[in-house]
Amino acid sequence: MTLSSTSTLQVVFLDRSTIPPSTRLKELPFKHELKLYESTTPSEVVERIRDADVVITNKVKLPGDVLASAKNLKLIAIAATGSDNVDLKACRDKGIAVCNIRNYAVNTVPEHTFALIFALRRSLVAYRSAVQVGRWQESGQFCFFDYPISDLAGSTLGVIGDGALGKATAAIGKSLGMNVLFSAFKGRSDMGALYTPFEQVLEQSDIITLHCPLVAETRDLISDAEFALMKRRPLLINTARGGLVNEAALVRALKSDKISGAGFDVVTEEPLPSSNPLNEILNHPAFILTPHVAWASKEALQTLADQLMDNIAAYVQGSPRNIVSAA
Known part of the structure; x- marks a missing residue:
């Protein structure tokens, strides 16, 4: 027509x-x-x-x-x-x-992704909040070490989704000296040498970032079983779609230290309803939720x-x- x-x-x-x-x-x-x-x-x-x-x-x-x-x-x-x-x-x-x-967001989404990664990897939000309540004065010295700080150089970035946004995010990671793994589709082992099996990416990554669409095959792509595979207690970043990560499982994983932190720009229902389990961790020092603005430069x-x-x-x-x- x-x-x-x-x-x-x-x-x-x-x-x-x-x-x-x-x-x-x-x-x-x-x-x-x-x-x-x-x-x-x-x-x-x-x-x-x-x-x-x-x-x-x-x-x-x-x-x-x-x-x-x-x-x-x-x-x-x-x-x-x-x-x-x-x-x-x-x-x-x-x-x-x-x-x-x-391909309109090839700069803004990767940049937002790394804004979340930097903030979490260096505990910026936690330190800012500590300064606001007087912890610096309380420490009695020029600095204090309440929260972990780690370099990105030398760490492993697992990228799930190899479209324009995934590739642009990977390029930033490589420029920072990170080892980048592109994940194969979950359950696939025939995608060639450029891809690392999905389960292996979960096991080996220090940071995992999602850049795939929400379809039937990717809904709840990461839930309790996947969090159990994350041996290195990675950061989990989602600037793609709500629904890729089971949110109740994410809360359990963060509370039980299966991951070291999470940065999300999307949730399953937007705006965030009071019934969403993520409300339980909004004040967690290692969790950042932004209101679906990664795309919005x-x-x-x-x-x-x-x-x-x-x-x-x-x-x-x-x-x-x-x-x-x-x-």
Whole structure:
């Protein structure tokens, strides 16, 4: 199914507030009416997409039963890389194309990953908090050693996910003198010499960082059994997707010293609900949780917004790109 660039097309952005107001949206180069909604609740989706030709979503979910009501819909433009909020099978069945954003965060996510690694490896948050409550004065000398500090040089970084973000993170690690292991897919032993078996990465790494998508095969990729394999008590970093790590298992692992710390930018349900077990460790000196902002440097945001509108324009002009699922 295609769109005609001669008629006025209805374009609906369901969650414009997920991109800051300072990030400019390009003008689309065809006749259109653009409806911007700051946010959209599940109960509002059906009505808002009913007459749309193009729907833009960042995190609003579009399941099959909701898509059934959108009789004119030809394109869903995701304002992100992950597509787990869209029912891709239903889109294929209904002839709805889906496009996403690619390679826009190759600087911001790796940099945020290492911000978490540096902070945890050198116990920056713990020391800052100690200074705030007077521990420095209490120590009676020029420094104190309440929390561990370790170099990155010479340590082993295990990277799970070998896409653009995983490779960029690995490159930073190598530049810091780290030994980098790329993990093979869990349960696979036939991926060649460039990959280290998943279980071996868990056993040998001082820091493990996740850069893989959330699909059925990667949900709860790391849980109690995997934490038990982490012989070196590594840091665990997740700037990828909530759901890759079983959060109750993470709490148990941190409390029982199976890992030395964790830095997360994502959780299974966002914003963090009061029922999430991670609330138990929010004040732990070796745990840092940031509110899904690893992707959100101002440079990356503008690149994302430009690519988003370019994706829509390309589809309407008959040259689809960044297609995840198409008719």
